[in-house]
Amino acid sequence: MAQSQSSEAKTGYMLVAPPLLYAVLLLAAPLATVLIYSVLTGENGAVSLPMTTENFTTVWTGRVYQAIMARSLYVSMLVTLTTVLLAYPIAYFVSFHVRPERKALWLFLITIPFWTSYIIRVALWRTILGYNGIIDSTLIGLGVTSEPLNILSYGVVSIIITLAHAYAPFAVLPIFVSLEKVDRALLEAGQDLGESRWTTFLRVTLPLSMPGVIAAVLIVFIPTVGDYVTPELIGGGKVPMIANMIEIEMLKKRDQAMGSAIAVTAMSIVAIVSILFVLLNKRFIGGTK
């Protein structure tokens, strides 16, 4: 018995070994490297001793770093807000107003944006939002405006539009799942007890779907803070975010220690915000069961 158990355990280790090795080499090792680099002295593309906290002091007190960090948070929060606000009605519609046998089809349709690579979608948004792009020529053609709006040049706005579109499916799904779990009898109970459809939504449906909303917030917020491609291609490099800053430090200034310190700082901020949301989620989950 013990023999077979240990051999079973061996088989288990054998089976997890490849992904474990992969995780150690490609996730844990680089992460450890970044952590170590962040407390070393960087110069000319190399890092060396002695250990120092100076990188962090520079990152946390430098005006430019603070501004870019704040902008990253601000932009990703706006993206998250926009995405979740757009995703909620979609999820609600599919959950409450689509016939059960059609729901799978609707969810499938929501994944259509994923059929095209993100880079191509970014390029398409440039065409749509850009100077004399599709929006401009439509509005001019309709006589709404005579000058091109060139929304692309607004930087933050076009970043939000692009990212919200990209992350919408990720937000729709968790909200949809949490809405599906809401017992429909509870909505009738709400109305039976004197609430209108709208107030029943506010008092019953919305609080019960909060776990899904919080999951959506995390899923959108975490990757958008560190987004690199969109500010580069849509913002035209005029509105750099944390990832672009790291690139500048690492590759242009060749200061890997500073780049690492920014990366670690960004990770910490994201971690803190995420933990806050997870705690918030626990409060909602605590009441459900």
Place this chain on the structure above:
Amino acid sequence: MTFSEDKPVMIEFRDVHKYYGDYHALRGIDGTIKAGEFFSLLGPSGCGKTTLLRTIAGFEGISSGVIMIDDRNMAGVPANVRPTNMVFQSYAIFPHMSVAENVGFGLRRDPRTKAEKAAAVEEMLAMVGLTGYGDRAAHELSGGQRQRVALARALILKPKVLLLDEPLSALDKKMREHMQVELIKLQRQVGITFILVTHDQEEALVMSDRIAVMFEGGIAQLADPETLYRRPNSKQVAEFIGTMNFVPATILSEVGGKVEIEAKGLGKVTLDETQSPPPRGEEPVVGLRPETLTLLFPGQTTSERKVDGLIDEVIYFGDMTYYDVYLGGTDVEVRLSMRNVPGRPILDVGTRVEVAWSPEALVLFR
């Protein structure tokens, strides 16, 4: 059972129809429910009883007809302003709220102060036997407790009508019987009209002042429990409520409300018009309940009529024994029940016996 006769009308149905697409769910419901009555909608699943309850609550619209509650036409009146509250089959306790928050859910627009509302919630919890449970989370409650919360939450709004959608079906047998009695007591205490939907005929008989038996979207019979049990108006109702033996019969004559029949194995009987519900064009049969038939043990005599029998099957139930008996040397088999009182033997299969019966217990279906 004249409880309901002198009460004012609380709910009135006038030719209520409900279609779901081509499906005719309610087929011309007529009838009244009296104020303060414990009324049951009884029927097999799919008979429309829950649909009818939901049309009273306002969760379902009706395709035609009129539903009046307390002299007000309910057409176009949404569920949230109807003078009805519901105890849902699943109880529909809000999982993100405490017991007290659940009970006080409907008090949001109530002009009373916070403290007064809290006192009202406490009072309601005491009434359903949940004093001190206010701070518990909904998921910490047992099935019976959830049901009490659902009751308190509905009753705190002092509705004119309380609707109960199979409220006991999720409970085990002991708890169910206990809650049946509690519900009856509660109903007497608050004096509110209760409308109960159930598929359990025993539950309906135990709890109700009056019962509407429903089949296929229509009310087959609306009567008090005793009438329903003793004088069902159709074979279908008779079969649904309790056990009923059916004996083939031929109609000999019909004069001035009296019907003379020849029942196979029982012989000639003259029946009163109350024993002969309106004809439906079916093969005539007489129905008789197992407890109206009595086995005569050796030496016993009876003032009732009697017939020879042969025991075909014996089913022992502890307090009762059921005997399946062939009547009068025919192939007509009836089931009869005997209490197992001390000194009374359980008879064997194959024993020849005499069966006493009373003509007043018969009902003729034709």
